[in-house]
Amino acid sequence: MNDYLIKALAFDGNVRAYAISSTEMVAEAQRRHTTWPTASAAMGRAMTASTMMASSLKGQEKITVKIEGGGPVGAIIVDADAEGHTRAYVSNPHVHFDLNEQGKLDVASAVGRDGFLSVVKDIGMRDKFTGQVPLVSGELGEDFTYYLVTSEQVPSSVGVGVLVNPDNTILAAGGFMIQLLPDAAEETIKFIEKRIQNIPPISKLIEQGYSPEEILAELLGEENIKILDKMPVSFECSCSKDRFANGIIGLGKEEVHKMIEEDGEAETVCHFCNAHYHFSKKELTELASQTKV
Structure with missing residues (x-):
């Protein structure tokens, strides 16, 4: 299945939602940088979240995300544009740890928690918008959530995940981003919070063949969603x-x-x-x- 991202509104336009399958995009980055599993998961999560964030931009606009948490993977740098093109690298690609207590790749140990997530938005003007927040977990989903809530004042929830095969190739990658708009009702907020708490890991859903549409249906209820756009996403570098x-x-x-x-x-x-x-x-x-x- 080719990677793609969907944009949607839900609950009568009071919730903005994104979901993405990014397996091939992350796999291409892994092949180019020969990252080891934990580094792959860190880079892939950052790529997936950055691609969703950039999809809200227009035209030639783009974002650059930099994550520096003091961990052994070093800096993670991601460029993503409004058209679904994303590229990334990590300073130290050959980083791997044993699984954490939840049985997942220990991204927080690779990234570290003593540092910042910064976003530079290039919207074609002389001055670029820059936002920065301290890392709150190093797991990255929570960190992108904190960035959106703190720096952009948008109540949000970001979920990202990457599964890696025994031979270091990428098995599955994907994510979601849910954002509450000002008129979202309290009962809607409680409904979404409960769904997010109970949903299986996003990478597991991708591995099981869930499409982005089905991921949003799991999160928000199919009857509540209106799909606005569907766009391909891919690893693409602008160098020459x-x-x-x-x-x-x-x-x-x-x-x-x-x-x-x-x-x-x-x-x-x-x-x-x-x-x-x-x-x-x-x-x-x-x-x-x-x-x-």
Whole structure:
């Protein structure tokens, strides 16, 4: 099943809801970065939540999420745009722990709890919106929930999950995001809270073949939901050799000539997708001629 995300309203437009299947998107990130299971779960949860958040944007708008909790996985960086394209990396991909007391991958130990989750929204204006909150659990679902409630003042619940196969490949990944709008009735809030408490782990539902529509039905009741949009989501990186070439030009003539003299060539690597770009001596000489200083 190809990954996709749905947007919906529920309870007569008083609840905004999102659900996503992100198995292939997370699997592509795992393949590119060769992450170990706990690192995969941390990165995958962050990607899944960030993709849902970005889906509320428009046009060329995008967000960058950075999570630094002081744990061994280091920083988790996610870029996601309004069209369902997401890319991510972790500083230390080879991190794994035994399962926690709940029998789940111990994401909190990998991420750490002593740090922050920050979001930068690029909505095409000169000034970018930046929000930051301290991590509350390191499990990430709760941390994204806290960010939305605290930084954006939207009562929310975020659930994200990743299951990993014994060979480190991704078995299942997905999530949901429920947001209460100002006119949500107290009985609606209590109904949703009870459903969230009783729903099985989201990754288990994805593993069992639940679609995003069926996940929202489990959470909110099928009769209460109106689907507004369905969009594909995928791992996609915006890097290119031309972009790296521009970066080399930006180093200045002296630095580029130093590359030519010392190595005779250069190779750049994209942090987000692990793509390698080689520049020959001839190409570097041409780039040096384009530098201004």
